[in-house]
Amino acid sequence: MIHGSRWALAGAATAMGVLVAAAVPTIDAAAAPVFGAAPTAPAGIGYPAGYAAPPPTYGIGLDLGRVIPLSDGTTLTATVRYPTDPVTGQRAPGPFPVIVDYTTYIGLNGVITSAVLGAVKDALGALHVPLPDNLADLDRIVHQAMSTQDELVRRGYIEVIADVRGTGSSTGEWDPASPRDGQDGAELVDWAARLPDSSGSVGMFGYSFPGVSAMLTAEHSRPNSPLKAMMMMTIPNDVFKHVVSHDGMFSPILLTAIIPAIQFMGALGPILNLPLTPQVAIQALIDHLRAALASPDSPLAKLVEGYDNGTYAHKDAWWSARDFGPNMHALVDNDIPTYFVDGIWDLYQDGAFQNYAQLQNIAAGRPQYGPMDPNAPTDPRFQLLMGPWYHVGMGSGPYARMDTDPITIAWFDHWLKGIDNGIDKTPDTLHLIDQTGAGANTTAYPIASARPTTYRLGTGTLGAESGGDPDRLSYSPIENPCNRDNFEQWTAGLLQLALNLFNVNDPCAAGAVGPQSGVAYTGDPVAEPTLVAGPGALRTYVSSSVDEAALQVHLDDVAPDGTSAEITGGAQLGTLRTLDEAATWRTPDGTIYSPEHNLSSADTTPMRPGEIVELDIRLRPTFYRLEPGHRLRLRITTGNFPSTLAPLPTIPKLLGSTVDIVHDPTHPTTLTIPLTPTTALHP
Secondary structure: OOOOOHHHHHHHHHHHHHHHHHHOOOOOOOOOOOEOOOOEOOOOOOOOOOOOOOOOOOEEEEEEEEEEEOOOOOEEEEEEEEEEOOOOOOEOOOOEEEEEEEEOOOHHHHHHHHHHHHHHHHHHHHOOOOOOHHHHHHHHHHHHHOOOOHHHHOOOOEEEEEEOOOOOOOOOOOOOOOHHHHHHHHHHHHHHHOOOOEEEEEEEEEEOHHHHHHHHHHHOOOOOOOEEEEEEEOOOOEHHHHHHEEOOEEOHHHHHHHHHHHHHHHHHHHHHHOOOOHHHHHHHHHHHHHHHHHOOOOHHHHHHHHHOOOHHHOOOHHHHOOEOHHHOHHHHHOOOOEEEEEEOOOOOHHHHHHHHHHHHHHHHOOOOOOOOOOOOOOOOOEEEEEEOOOOOOOOOOOOOEOOOHHHHHHHHHHHHHOOOOOOOOOOOOEEEEOOOOOEEEEOOOOOOOOEEEEEEEOOOEEEOOOOOOOEEEEOOOOOOOOOHHHHOHHHOOHHHHHHHOOOEOOHHHHOOOOOOOOEEEEOOOOOOOEEEEEEEEEEEEEEEOOOOOEEEEEEEEEOOOOOEEEEEEEEEEOOOOOEOOOOOEEOOOOOEEEOOEOOOHHHOOOOOOOOEEEEEEEEEEEEEEEOOOOEEEEEEEOOEOOOEEOOHHHHHHHOOOEEEEEOOOOOOOEEEEEEEEHHHOOO
8 A cells, every 4th residue: 555645645534534424414233333432352362362562671773774785786775773772772782583674665754754653652651641542553553554663673673674676765676566576575684684683583574565575575585594474464465366456357546546656756765865875865766767757667557558458457477476376385385474464344355364274275285275174273373363454454443443563572572582472372373353343263264164155146135046037237337436345445444544533434334325336136134143254256147238247246234224334345357257266166066155267368258249158256255243133235236436447448338238137047146155153253
C-alpha cells in the first residue's frame, strides 16, 4: 500500500466518512455498530497463554546515510538504528540480533516519522497522559507500515532500514517484486549480520510491499544464511492473482495508485538523502528519472500495457517470476521460521492462508498446493494470525482490537535470542478471530471441522433443489458503490483507519446501504451460531450474448429484519475459466470448493454467443460468524468498479450485452462453502 501518501488520503477520508455515518440513521443488525469502541480480541490468541513482553530497557540511536555496495555495483542506502543506554544516551554494548526492514517507501521517511511520533509520546508521557486505545493502534500501525520497529530496538535489537534498488535513495532501476530484489536482499542480510555489535542472527520484518521484498529475500537465501526468522504482515502469495487480476477481472485501484506514488518517491528519496549521501543521492536521482521517463520497460509502461489487456495483464513469464510458490521450499529447507499476520478483508486475504498452508505442506512432505492434512500435527515454525481487519489496520477496530507487537517480540526473542517463551511449542499454529471478536486456535487449513456445504440455486433461493428460468443480467461495470469491496477492502481500509479515531465504523462496510445490485439467491436461516470458515466456490452455468462474460459475486449475511452485511466475494472473466487442477481443491466426491485458474494468455478459452459454459468462481476465504436466524445470500453482478473491472478492450463489446445465469436441473448452479458450528472452534 502507499505508506508515504496514506495519511493525507486518510484525513480526507475521515471527513467523508463522518458525513456518510451521519447520513445513515440505522445500521445493519448483521454487522458491528456504526458507533462505539471496538471489542478487544481474547487473550491467548496468537501467542503463548500468559505471555507478557519484556519491558523496554533501551533508547534508540541513529546511524544515518549508510551505503551498502552490492555485487553488481548498485548501492543500497540505509539507516541503522541501535539500542542506547537510556540514561547516558550512549550506544549500548552488544551483541544484539539485527532486524532488517527492506522497503520501497523511503526508509528515511519512516525514520523521520518515528522520531516525530516518539517526541509526541515522550511529551505526553512527561505529562502522564496515556495514549487512548485508538491512537495507540494508529501509532503501532504507522510504525509497522513505515518500517520502524521501535519496540524491538528498545528491547535489544539493531534495526536496518534499507531502500530497495531503484527506490528511496538506492541507485539502480526499480523492477517491482523481482527476483533481483531477492538477490539484493540476501546480500543486505549478509551485510547486516556483520555490523558492529551484531550477534550474527538476522530477522526480517515486512508490512505489505516490504514484506514482498522480505519473502523474495528468504527465497534467495542460502543454507546457513544469517536470516533466522521473519514476521510478515499483509502480504500476497501470488502477486499477480492477489494484486492485479482476480481471475481475469482487473483490479486497478492498488497499482494505479502505488506505481506512480513509488516513482514520485523515487525523486523525493534522493532529495531527502542529499545532505547524508550526496554522491549516491545524485546518482540515484539520475537512475530513477531515467527509469521512469526514458525506459520503455518502466513500471508505468507495464501498468498502461496491463490496462490494455496485453502481456502484463496475464500471468505469463514476467508475473510468474513474482509468484512465491515455486521457491517457498527455501523457507523450510533453510529453516526460516515465519509468522504471518493478515486480515479477512485485506487486499491479500487469499495470500495469507496460501502462504501458511503451502509452508505447512512442504514441512510435512505433502503436495505443496493441496489442502493440509486435518489429522497431522503442524510445524510451529510457520504460524498465521487472521483477524477481522483491513490492509492498513492490523489489530485495530472496529471489530477486534489487538496489540500485535507482543507477538512480534515473542517471535524474534525466541528465534533470534533463544528465549524459551513457548511460542515455538504451540500445537495450534492457525489463530483466527471472527468479526464479533471471538477467537480460536486450530491447526489445518482448510479448517478440519468446516465441512464444504453445497446449496443449489433456484428462483431466488439457495437450497436443496435447482429450478426456475435463467436470471438475466445486463452488463454494467458499476454497482452500488457503498459496499465493503469499494469503500474499504480494495482501498486498503484507509477510510476505516481514519474513522477508528472517532470510534466510528464505516457504514458502507458495516452493512448494505441502499438498494443492492444484481440478482440474489437467499438461503434458510441457520439454527445455531455458525462459522463460514475458509474458501468457497460458485459453479455456475452462464450464457452471454457476446463472446465474453464478466461476473462479480458477493456473499452476504442477512439478518432477520432484512438488513445485511457483506462476508466475502469473488470475480471471474468468462474467457479465463481454465482450472489449475493441481491447485484446485475438491471434496472426496469431486465437488470443487476452492478453484484456482490458469491466467496466462495461452489459457484463454473462447466463448460463443448463446453457448452455455461452466464457470467455477472462487470466493475469497473468510472466518465469519452467522448468528441464529441469519441467512446466507449470494448476489451476482457484472462488475464492481473501481475494485474490479473487465479488461478495457473488452468493455466496448460488453456494453449492451446480457448474461444469463442458468440454474435448472440440467445445469445445476451451486454454491459450496465451508460451514461449522461455532462450538467446534470457539471455546
